[in-house]
Amino acid sequence: MALEKMLEVLRERLDVEKARDSQKAVWQAFWNEAQKESGKPIPCPFCFVHTNQVNRIIPLPNEGKVARGRCEVCRNEYRWPDADA
Known part of the structure; x- marks a missing residue:
């Protein structure tokens, strides 16, 4: 799945980016929330x-x-294989 x-x-x-474990x-909690509620943002790691x-x-x-996505603030672009394509 993508x-x-x-x-x-x-x-x-x-x-x-050398994120600390904390x-x-x-960040993972924000990701999980974004998967539960469509209005929540998928957070940019940078x-x-x-x-x-x-x-x-x-x-x-x-x-x-x-598949691609870009942060609306820092403009970093992320790419990953789209298993659905």
Whole structure:
């Protein structure tokens, strides 16, 4: 499923940004909330680690079998395999 791949990519980015374990746990809680309620943002890992803010990753059109999203604030783009494509 595409969401599992997206989660994997975003967790890897938390590691790249050197998130502390406590930050990862809080970020994961925000991810879980976003999966339960459609109005909740999927949090940008870069913004979360560096500004402690929950900024929304907005969907972009797929590029073939690659799904994409971009943070509405920092403009970082994230890519993951789209298993549904």
